Amino acid sequence: MSAAPLLSLKGVHTHIGAYHILHGVDLEVPEGEVTMLLGRNGAGKSTTLRTVMGLWAASQGRVQFKGQAIGGPGGQRTTPEIAQEGIAYVPESMGIFADLSVQENMLLAAREARRAADLDAARLDWIFSLFPALHKFWLYPAGKLSGGQKQMLAVARAIIEPRALILIDEPSKGLAPAIIHNLIAALQELKRQRTTLLLVEQNFSMAQALGDSVAVMDNGRVVHSGRMADLAADQALQQRLLGLSLGAHQ
Template sequence: MTETALALTDVHTHIGRFHILQGVTFAVRAGGVTALLGRNGAGKTTTLRTIMGLWKASSGAVTFQDRPITAFRTAEIARCGVGYVPENTGIFGQLTVRENMILAARSGRMDRARLARVFGYFPPLEQFWNSSAGHLSGGQKQMLSIARAIIEPRKILLVDEPTKGVAPAIIDAIMEAFRDCNREGTTILLVEQNYDVALALAQDVVLMDDGSVRFAGAMEAFRSDPKLGENALGFAAARGPQRPAAPGWRAERT
């Protein structure tokens, strides 16, 4: 049997009077990369935020490594080894790059070898180490957001649209960082706007539409059924989206 790292069972999430997640059920395979796909407003970001405890599930269960975490606070979930890269970067603009990284290290001390790896992926972070994070470019802020999530080994990373609006060279660095984390054993649940990136990184797919799961399984099975992409994403999954090379296919914000 394949070990499950994370599982959602009949999860419902309300935001105010809006019923966003409507019985979401899927499992994330331990040690793999799972892409969470869907149109704008399908509920992908809400799913990640619910897992992270930022929005509380109205009902249903979220389990991480067979441990129920539905009622946990966000800080408790993070202490379980869950890293989170939010869509809006989530950095502290008034602090320096260095201070942002120190806060992300749970012990308050960063491993030098691991920091060197991070600088290898994202050289501008070393260049602007003592500069205010608020003065970074959009792409550099995204680098910092990812660097904060990977400065310590995590059991799982929840990543929300990491390549949105960034240059192709930065996309390559982001993909390299995630591949290396995955090779060292980190499970990744990835919401991605760029289908080509999702296709290159993920072995499994969860497809959402209108707050519900329409498909959950292997990437190859998803690609072999063109109706899945046509009905839920607007293109044939077997051949991928018809889009310009840059800035990438736009998938969704919530």
């Protein structure tokens, strides 16, 4: 008997104003694994992450985390409450504060720290080993970082304290191949530590390198779920679900 998923969405619908974006999403995120959320632009992937975080409320269905309702009618929690449960979110916009230093950005993300000396030194050293540029630019304004360095800061903020689940929306978007390679290496280190990740990603070689399980969305629904390795090995399925093959994006 398989263990219950860390996060599950059951029949989730989301409306944004007059627009009906999610149409009954069913999704399970196993604990200790990396789940990739794939699909064409406009399929509802980012809306799914934002619905999990309570930024947009589910109008129908249920979002459950560790077996408890955090979203849906009658069980909707606020975004701060959801974050307090141990879920971190890295939006596509990265969500960093450009006018604040790298250090100040990290402090804001660390719930238990009020000054730099309060940060867990061992954990900070580990983060610097993943993202050396953050150490180099520790006192620089975050707005002066390169695009890749800003993405590293966004991920670093999500892991400054241990989190049960990290949601990341298109971490490789707009980044140079060398920076993507570094980002993959950092996320693989999180994976080795059995950090549970749910990633929206358009870079299929990155998805293949990181993913344990995969869900493919289309028109606001999950139309396929399974093991990432199985999807990567089946070009006909890739073509049907995504309109291209992963092999074309190595």
